[in-house]
Amino acid sequence: MEQIQKPQQNRFGQWIRTSITARMLMVGFLVIILLIPLQYINSLITERSIRQQDVVNEINDKWGNHVLVYGPILKLPYKTYTETKTFNESTKTYFTETKTHINYAYIFPENLDSEVEANSKTLKRGNFESAVFTTSMNFLGYFKKPNLELKGIKDEDIVWDRLKILIKTSNLKGIKNEMTIQVKNSSYPFETTFNKNSNDGLGYLEELESSHLEDLDFTKSDKANFNFDIIFNGSKSIQIIPIGKATTMTMTSNWADPSFIGNFLPNNETKEITKDGFHADWKILHINRAFSQQYINKIPNLNEFAFGTKFMVMVDEYQKSERSAKYGFLVIGLTFLVFFLIQTMSNINIHPFQYLMIGLALTMFYTLLVSISEHSNFLKAYLVSGISVITLITLYAKSILKTLKFPVFIGLSLTALYTFIYVIIQLENYALLVGSIGLFLILAIVMFVSRKIDWNNN
Template sequence: MVGFLVIILLVPLSFINSLINERAFRQQDVVNEINEKWGNDVLVYGPVLKLPYKTYTETKTFNEKTKTYFKETQTHINYAYVFPEELHAHVDVNSKTLKRGNFESAVFTTQMDFSGHYVPVHLTSKGIKTEDIIWNKASIIIKTSNLKGIKSEIQIKLSDTTYSFETNFNQNNNSSLDVLESSFINGETLFTDTPTNFTFSMTFNGSRQIELIPIGKTTTMQMASNWADPSFMGNYLPNDETKQITNDGFKADWKVLHINRAFSQQHLKSIPNLNQFAFGTKFMVMVDEYQKSERSAKYGFLVIGLTFLIFFLIQTLSKIHIHPFQYLMIGLALTMFYTLLVSISEHSNFLKAYLIAGISVIVLITFYSKSILKTIKFPLFIGASLSALYAFIYVIIQLENYALLVGSIGLFLILAIVMFVSRKIDWNNG
């Protein structure tokens, strides 16, 4: 009968899990709405030198009257895209939380300062003659995933001259990134004889992650933030020697060489989609309140089973009769812990919610068991056992890397204690 009641109580536990998932989905909807208004992921792809050049095609036309062919040459304008020799990024990120009702989202404001240089441009290896390049129509391209989140005007300084950027809605784009393009520059004076230095800055409101595509022949990025739980992502990880992660934030440095990636420095006709080569940082919330509640609810079967087992052993050892209805009431009280936990955690932090829900349920079951068992020592033992069990589950929930190990050892010890206590029970005459 006790085993059957445990199975019956799995029904309200499943409804509680559904409630937690529903609230978690609601939280994600609110987070997405906040991020959409504040700013989404940040990905920067640039600067790229855009050079128009001429190509020619010849067509032969037969003249019926003269019975001869004549040639006609047509001129076409295509574009070459040249990546910088060096690209250096210094990224400072200030993270904070935005709240809406009971929900909150982690967002950030980032200042990204870029510098580097181009080497003199020669496209003869691509079959393009220098005289066919339209140098006075050159421009600089920057792509980004978060056009809406840009919070300052963007200007690039090439040598001693500054150029502004505008959105290029007519750009044929083979990726999901938006395009910013500078005004026309005189490329012949800037990119033909000596290396050309550049600097520019971008300020973003964003959320979730910051990424950079390493288009420099040598690309470096230094990132610093007050976020304590970074997750480094992409094809390239930061240098272990300089990486620092503390409770006050993190610092990380990357260096990517052209030999580390599978694309060249010059491209004709279109800019390739290189999103797969991006690297950077995801600003993670390691375990949010609903994840903790969901993980706690997964141990509901264990809590109910062990509590029923304690009552069953007390009943067997003391010969005190406990009615199945009383078992059911105790089980329902245990399931109420999770609804209390979810509802209170929406208005407070998880630790306070866990303490309030745990103490409420433990006190309720302790007093209820006193009326059943007609003594004080068994209810106190039950209260202490439940306290230890909830404390053990809380520790497991907080752990990330060692949760499975600690949980397995804890369950093994619980099983050993139960076997030790029940070793002398005569089950044939019980």
């Protein structure tokens, strides 16, 4: 009778089960493999974020875009002359023909004061929302009688009865009131004269032009007061350009997270930001900015001198989810490290497939987080996702490790890790510092726990 030979033991399988080095290589390989679904999750978050931005842009475009007001500017026509000499063959003499041309000088106000009040709210479409505002802006100030002699323009060449006032804005469609300007004791309506193909150096701002200021006679008065109001539906930001020789702006709003932007910051002594809104004051003198009060024929692009407030949306749900997903490699790596240390120190065998299931459960946290946060706030989504994943892995660990103390330790470790990541996400200025300190402490704990492992068993 032939003797039945026992199958030869799989040396590779034995090496995987008994060698610390083999286990480390296997765990590292699985971590790298799990980067693939993490990358897909990051792509999903990016796609949803882009979709949100598209919806926000659509809402803002219909409600009103950012607000930039540039004016008022006095548009002053004046005459110039050209002479041409023509030879007459019949008389054998030259005769001179004089032609008159109309050009324009642009005069900025001597003083410009503005009061701005913005009431913000949220508009929603489906799962997405956008922060918008309605702002009431009041402008008052005065023009001085233009003195253009230094520009080579004589008073008698100025067409005083054809004066106009220009106001330029980035958000013409957002204006919600009839536009008129009070100059002295008279009221003048505005009309739209925007030409997109014009090259006036103003960054293609849309233009409002008043009717002729026929009642304004600078030949009899050296000063003209003005006053006008604009109500805008807008989004993103409110800015003005300080074209007054002295320009002031006071802004109040119920928006709790303003970001002051532009070349000039508000007065720190009067600035106030609370959870109910903010108040800010600016004062800019002509010596603070590098442009003139008068221009001939063309105004340069002065948009770079604009200042105001950006209605800053703090880190939104997709940004938080994206920042959270960036720690996915860390979460998977540290969780596998905990299981690896338990396996090594207690001689409990954990199959590679079980590691893979744990890793996939960890990646499911981010898909849950994104999907739930679209219908709730980030904190609730984070709690639901975290509790679900921690509970699933803890119960799975109980079936693998056959004891209670190790699964409880794993559950507490994951709870601490997710809490640590949530704190980092909420921080702005100290995120890097807190994250670095936390990782240092984690490294110290791992080094302390692993000091008793016999690494010679490889």
